[in-house]
Amino acid sequence: xxxxxxxxxxxxxxxxxxxxGVKVSRCYQCGKCSAGCPVSSDMxxxxxxxxRKLQTGFPKHEEEVLxxxxxxxxxxxxxxxARCPMEVDIPPMIDYLxxxxxxxxxxxxxxxxxxxxxxxxxxxxxxxxxxxxxxxIVDYKSRSxxxxxxxxxxxxxxxxxxxxxxxxxxxDRKNIKQIFQKTLKNKHK
Amino acid sequence: xxxxxxxxxxxxxxSREYNESVQAVxxxxxxxxxxxxxxxxxxxxxxxxxxxxxxxxxxxxxxxLAEEAGLTELVVPCAACYSRFTVTQHELLHDxxxxxxxxxxxxxxxxxxxxxxxxxxxxxxYIIDKLEDNMKFEINKKVAxxxxxxxVRPNKILNFDRTEDPQTMDVVMKKLGADSIDWAFKTECCGxxxxxxxxxxxxxxxxxxxxxxxxxxxxxxxxxxxxxHSNLDMRRPAMDKYNGKKIDTPVxxxxxxxxxxxxxxxxxxxxxxxxxxxxxxxxxxxxxKEVVVENTQIxxxx
Numbered sequence: 368x369x370x371x372x373x374x375x376x377x378x379x380x381x382x383x384x385x386x387x388g389v390k391v392s393r394c395y396q397c398g399k400c401s402a403g404c405p406v407s408s409d410m411x412x413x414x415x416x417x418x419r420k421l422q423t424g425f426p427k428h429e430e431e432v433l434x435x436x437x438x439x440x441x442x443x444x445x446x447x448x449a450r451c452p453m454e455v456d457i458p459p460m461i462d463y464l465x466x467x468x469x470x471x472x473x474x475x476x477x478x479x480x481x482x483x484x485x486x487x488x489x490x491x492x493x494x495x496x497x498x499x500x501x502x503x504i505v506d507y508k509s510r511s512x513x514x515x516x517x518x519x520x521x522x523x524x525x526x527x528x529x530x531x532x533x534x535x536x537x538x539d540r541k542n543i544k545q546i547f548q549k550t551l552k553n554k555h556k
Numbered sequence: 557x558x559x560x561x562x563x564x565x566x567x568x569x570x571s572r573e574y575n576e577s578v579q580a581v582x583x584x585x586x587x588x589x590x591x592x593x594x595x596x597x598x599x600x601x602x603x604x605x606x607x608x609x610x611x612x613x614x615x616x617x618x619x620x621l622a623e624e625a626g627l628t629e630l631v632v633p634c635a636a637c638y639s640r641f642t643v644t645q646h647e648l649l650h651d652x653x654x655x656x657x658x659x660x661x662x663x664x665x666x667x668x669x670x671x672x673x674x675x676x677x678x679x680x681x682y683i684i685d686k687l688e689d690n691m692k693f694e695i696n697k698k699v700a701x702x703x704x705x706x707x708v709r710p711n712k713i714l715n716f717d718r719t720e721d722p723q724t725m726d727v728v729m730k731k732l733g734a735d736s737i738d739w740a741f742k743t744e745c746c747g748x749x750x751x752x753x754x755x756x757x758x759x760x761x762x763x764x765x766x767x768x769x770x771x772x773x774x775x776x777x778x779x780x781x782x783x784x785h786s787n788l789d790m791r792r793p794a795m796d797k798y799n800g801k802k803i804d805t806p807v808x809x810x811x812x813x814x815x816x817x818x819x820x821x822x823x824x825x826x827x828x829x830x831x832x833x834x835x836x837x838x839x840x841x842x843x844x845k846e847v848v849v850e851n852t853q854i855x856x857x858x
Contacts, residue, residue: 405761443601443605492599497596
């Protein structure tokens with residue numbers, strides 16, 4: 368068993384500390400994060416248990432974390448860190464775990480719409496530099512095959528002047544492309 | 557007076573009434589807002605959920621462009637963009653290696669000289685003192701000020717207001733003559749990040765917020781975030797389904813409330829663009845209060 372209290376170890380907890388500075392060993396399981404978390408009921412296990420799993424360092428537990436719904440259902444509302452008596456900064460830790468989960472192809476199937484939405488979003492800004500809402504909805508809908516829900520909203524959004532037909536293009540789109548190439552594209556091929 | 561301005565994608569699209577009301581109020585009070593030239597999207601939730609370096613680079617490009625344009629203060633009305641900008645500034649100024657790396661990624665030099673203001677800080681510093689001389693009406697309504705997540709958390713980085721019971725918006729609304737109520741969901745998350753991808757959760761989270769506000773007699777919710785607004789305004793059917801009843805309490809931006817008090821035309825404030833109709837009217841004409849009484853008290857004490 369790897370020791371999560373050691374910074375040089377290869378455990379997931381060790382990687383979390385290396386990349387985010389968050390020490391899961393500080394958590395004494397008071398449960399305030401889970402009590403305040405608005406989506407803990409949607410998760411397979413709440414934030415305090417997610418940390419516990421990282422603390423044990425068992426490969427089985429680490430696998431459960433990377434394959435969990437929990438990391439994807441986190442809304443980054445930051446309530447957990449606001450109330451944590453030990454200041455264990457859960458949101459950046461979860462951001463890191465999401466990245467790892469994607470990189471290792473372990474993302475939970477229940478999160479597929481959430482991931483599709485994120486990808487459609489980034490795809491939109493990658494092309495134009497700014498978010499093109501109409502394009503985002505069309506792209507997301509075609510990825511998720513859930514055509515009904517927001518298509519109903521579109522005509523009234525349009526009538527209220529809230530949807531633009533054409534995207535806004537920034538001038539230096541090359542710069543944006545370069546930023547994507549040096550970051551996201553570099554890791555998720 | 558000139559201030560830097562970052563509208564962000566929402567304010568140019570689905571939340572354009574927020575931009576319209578910010579601009580209308582600024583114009584009325586003689587403040588010029590200068591947009592960052594060729595600004596890009598801050599990356600929002602999608603970027604930081606998937607890639608840290610991307611989530612720092614997209615805001616950093618904007619900050620670097622603002623510095624290049626000679627701006628020293630930057631008003632960022634969208635709470636989500638404001639959060640991404642502030643977190644980026646904090647991370648880069650506290651992590652030299654990452655700062656260098658991000659400068660290399662964006663191909664520009666971000667120095668970290670900008671002061672970033674959210675809309676409430678902007679109001680506190682540049683608007684609140686001008687209200688008394690310019691107010692035409694009192695917003696004599698019961699309102700619930702809703703802060704959501706990103707204006708107050710993470711508190712250690714933002715260092716803005718109390719995390720659990722913030723007061724800054726309440727102070728502004730009271731100044732406008734409103735009765736801002738004490739309620740339970742001021743800083744609870746509305747779920748906007750999942751507005752499209754997990755709407756049922758939004759129905760529950762936002763449903764509780766709107767229910768508590770209306771139950772306590774609020775005639776409107778006042779917000780300072782376009783994510784919260786479009787969520788609480790457009791996702792009303794999902795909330796009504798969760799609550800098992802129809803609640804028609806409107807959601808307005810704090811800048812729309814200020815605009816109404818200044819007597820700015822409702823259409824100019826974009827109040828016609830909301831999904832839940834904003835029926836608030838019959839405002840009381842504003843009469844500037846005399847402060848003579850306080851002075852005599854001081855004299856007596858002396």
